[in-house]
Amino acid sequence: MTVSSDRLLRRTLWGNAAFSVISGAALAVFAGPFARAATDAPVSVLGLDLAILFELLGVGVVAFGALCAWIASRPELPQGWARFIFVADIAWVAGSAAVLALPASWTTAGIAGIVVLAAIVADLAILEYLGLRKMSAAN
Amino acid sequence: MDKLQFLNDVKLPFAQVLGLKFTAASETRVVAEMVVRPELCTRPDILHGGAVMAFADTLGAAATVLNLPEGKGTTTIESKTNFVGPAPVGTTVIGETTPIHRGRRTMVWTTRITTAEGKLVAVVTQTQMVL
Numbered sequence: 001m002t003v004s005s006d007r008l009l010r011r012t013l014w015g016n017a018a019f020s021v022i023s024g025a026a027l028a029v030f031a032g033p034f035a036r037a038a039t040d041a042p043v044s045v046l047g048l049d050l051a052i053l054f055e056l057l058g059v060g061v062v063a064f065g066a067l068c069a070w071i072a073s074r075p076e077l078p079q080g081w082a083r084f085i086f087v088a089d090i091a092w093v094a095g096s097a098a099v100l101a102l103p104a105s106w107t108t109a110g111i112a113g114i115v116v117l118a119a120i121v122a123d124l125a126i127l128e129y130l131g132l133r134k135m136s137a138a139n
Numbered sequence: 140m141d142k143l144q145f146l147n148d149v150k151l152p153f154a155q156v157l158g159l160k161f162t163a164a165s166e167t168r169v170v171a172e173m174v175v176r177p178e179l180c181t182r183p184d185i186l187h188g189g190a191v192m193a194f195a196d197t198l199g200a201a202a203t204v205l206n207l208p209e210g211k212g213t214t215t216i217e218s219k220t221n222f223v224g225p226a227p228v229g230t231t232v233i234g235e236t237t238p239i240h241r242g243r244r245t246m247v248w249t250t251r252i253t254t255a256e257g258k259l260v261a262v263v264t265q266t267q268m269v270l
Contacts, residue, residue: 001151001200004270005212076150134212134270 006077009131013072013085016124020065023117028058038110064088082132089125093118142166146201154197157190161201162233169202169236172255175228185225186232186260192220195250195263198236203246203267206238212270216245223259231255244269 027034031054035043043050064085071081096118100111142164157179163170171194173179179190196215203213226232232252239247246267252260 001153001196002214003200003204003212004214005210007210 004135006131006135008134009082009128010072010077012124012127012131013068013077013082016085016089016128017065017068017072019120019124020061020068022065024058024061024063024065026058027061028055031055031058034113038107038113040105040107043104077135079132079135082128086125086128086132089121089128092121093125096121142205146205151197153193157194157197159194159197164201164205166202166205166241167238169198169205170233171198171201172231172233175226175230175232177228180228184228186228188220188222191222191226191232191252191261192218192263194232194234195220195236195252195261196265198234198250199248199263199265199267202236202238202248203269206241206246207269213246213267214270216266216268218263218265221262223261226252226254226260232260239264242269 032051035049035051035054039050045053048056067081068085071078071085096114100106100114106114143161146161146164146169157173158176159171159173161169161171173194175186177184179187181187196218199218200213200215207213232254234250234252236248236250239249246269248265248267250263250265252263254260
């Protein structure tokens with residue numbers, strides 16, 4: 001019989017939850033200042049001002065963090081949901097690269113912010129991948 | 140949490156199918172019992188060999204879990220069974236698992252399965268890898 005450990009995945013999901021809730025809340029609360037610091041000129045996407053976009057994104061990230069916490073708190077960790085979180089993190093990193101490629105007038109602070117967030121999310125995705133692999137390798 | 144309560148609270152789906160119930164648990168001894176239901180039998184109505192092995196395998200793995208460092212898992216990498224006698228339908232079999240070797244990388248356990256009357260049914264020796 002096989003009994004696999006979910007400690008790495010569970011801890012990573014808790015870390016993802018904490019990081020997402022804190023960074024999402026900060027993004028939503030300070031959306032205006034962040035938007036001004038990130039670009040030299042006003043930017044709008046699909047008619048939405050960048051500050052509004054940051055606010056919506058922040059709320060979404062907080063909800064994502066809550067989902068991570070819910071998954072990590074289950075007595076039996078749902079691997080399907082954990083895979084969804086992993087895929088979402090990969091999508092965030094890919095999205096960050098795409099955003100930087102857009103013809104927008106990002107400031108150095110804006111680029112740094114996007115890159116640092118993407119790097120942290122990429123680290124979380126790697127840990128989630130290792131945690132998922134550790135769980136499934138034993139089956 | 141009490142070790143016996145821990146083993147009985149952890150929902151192992153296949154152990155539930157077997158109807159396995161742990162009755163004693165420590166780092167060096169795990170005991171469980173199982174009623175020989177008709178669906179666990181071969182023809183004639185005696186406990187199927189696969190059910191005997193599954194019963195013992197679950198005990199050996201459970202005993203390993205009680206000895207694992209935090210964050211580690213385990214998997215069975217070897218198992219050997221001597222079938223000694225039958226366990227008729229309706230009887231209760233009792234499995235007692237004790238260690239032969241408890242190492243950092245592997246643990247070896249032997250499980251004696253008897254009927255409630257003490258008649259030997261099988262002896263299983265298995266090796267668990269620590270993951």
